[in-house]
Amino acid sequence: MLQLDYSNPQPLYEQIKEKIKEMIFRGLLPTHQQLPSVRELAAMLTVNPNTIQKAYRDLESQGYLYSVRGKGNFVAAPTQDHIASQVETLLKEMIGPIKKLRLLGVTLETIQNLVAGAYEEKSFSGQAGHDHHEGGRP
Amino acid sequence: MLQLDYSNPQPLYEQIKEKIKEMIFRGLLPTHQQLPSVRELAAMLTVNPNTIQKAYRDLESQGYLYSVRGKGNFVAAPTQDHIASQVETLLKEMIGPIKKLRLLGVTLETIQNLVAGAYEEKSFSGQAGHDHHEGGRP
DNA sequence: TAACTGTACTATTGAAGTTAATACAGCGAA
DNA sequence: TTCGCTGTATTAACTTCAATAGTACAGTTA
Numbered sequence: 001m002l003q004l005d006y007s008n009p010q011p012l013y014e015q016i017k018e019k020i021k022e023m024i025f026r027g028l029l030p031t032h033q034q035l036p037s038v039r040e041l042a043a044m045l046t047v048n049p050n051t052i053q054k055a056y057r058d059l060e061s062q063g064y065l066y067s068v069r070g071k072g073n074f075v076a077a078p079t080q081d082h083i084a085s086q087v088e089t090l091l092k093e094m095i096g097p098i099k100k101l102r103l104l105g106v107t108l109e110t111i112q113n114l115v116a117g118a119y120e121e122k123s124f125s126g127q128a129g130h131d132h133h134e135g136g137r138p
Numbered sequence: 139m140l141q142l143d144y145s146n147p148q149p150l151y152e153q154i155k156e157k158i159k160e161m162i163f164r165g166l167l168p169t170h171q172q173l174p175s176v177r178e179l180a181a182m183l184t185v186n187p188n189t190i191q192k193a194y195r196d197l198e199s200q201g202y203l204y205s206v207r208g209k210g211n212f213v214a215a216p217t218q219d220h221i222a223s224q225v226e227t228l229l230k231e232m233i234g235p236i237k238k239l240r241l242l243g244v245t246l247e248t249i250q251n252l253v254a255g256a257y258e259e260k261s262f263s264g265q266a267g268h269d270h271h272e273g274g275r276p
Numbered sequence: 277t278a279a280c281t282g283t284a285c286t287a288t289t290g291a292a293g294t295t296a297a298t299a300c301a302g303c304g305a306a
Numbered sequence: 307t308t309c310g311c312t313g314t315a316t317t318a319a320c321t322t323c324a325a326t327a328g329t330a331c332a333g334t335t336a
Contacts, residue, residue, distance in 0.1 A: 025241040048326045070333035090235040097228040098256040103163040118236040208303030
């Protein structure tokens with residue numbers, strides 16, 4: 001669980017955050033489940049404890065975790081506010097691409113189809129997606 | 139035309155690229171239209187010529203411009219490949235958010251509605267969008 | 277007390293991104 | 307040619323940030 005990719009330009013603490021969020025999303029980490037301690041997880045991943053602390057701290061401020069001094073970090077109960085905030089953030093990420101697609105002449109219908117296609121697919125890919133082939137212009 | 143925002147953490151050359159792309163999208167810069175020279179635009183924006191060159195160079199490699207040594211930079215004729223590549227890139231940007239929305243329990247229908255809403259809106263906002271209010275958790 | 281937990285702070289290293297300065301090379305007209 | 311424009315290449319300086327290291331402090335529990 002929780003494999004880091006050092007060739008990834010993404011910071012380690014971001015990768016850690018993504019992995020933990022994914023596990024929470026998928027229900028692998030139930031509410032109030034205790035997570036490994038800062039020092040323990042740091043040892044497991046052979047990274048500095050500060051790196052873990054930053055990840056936990058960010059996740060706490062985003063409402064995914066709560067920490068208790070002297071006890072540990074735990075999975076927070078999802079709140080309506082929290083979820084709404086996540087949804088809002090994700091929707092905002094989509095606005096830019098949508099508007100650009102429109103300017104490129106892509107119809108709404110085409111976009112809708114691709115949205116549906118992405119939605120139906122089973123796999124979860126945070127950002128470590130499968131790259132068919134990127135660009136390539138002659 | 140082409141106002142830079144120094145308080146924006148986004149690099150200057152990225153801002154410049156976005157602005158030029160937007161003008162091309164909107165048809166303000168017709169095909170084979172000559173752009174200001176590297177030094178000229180640098181003087182206009184009071185930035186280093188290399189900053190402009192990087193922007194132009196990137197846009198050229200993305201198929202938006204072509205440069206002729208000793209003459210200048212010009213708007214490229216849009217090709218099928220170029221457009222297809224842009225569309226593909228934009229669609230990929232949407233896949234991550236869509237999958238995360240599904241895990242959050244947002245229905246496809248809801249997403250479709252919001253996609254349609256973003257598509258219908260008239261304004262173009264590359265990223266310098268109007269922020270209503272970001273997050274905010276009590 | 278002892279051994280765990282989270283938290284805070286400073287300092288340093290290293291890498292990457294960004295901008296700057298300068299020199300070189302092609303084009304076109306006087 | 308010469309002059310003044312154009313893009314291009316190279317190197318250096320500067321800044322920012324991720325990551326680590328070390329240390330210290332504070333709460334919990336057996």
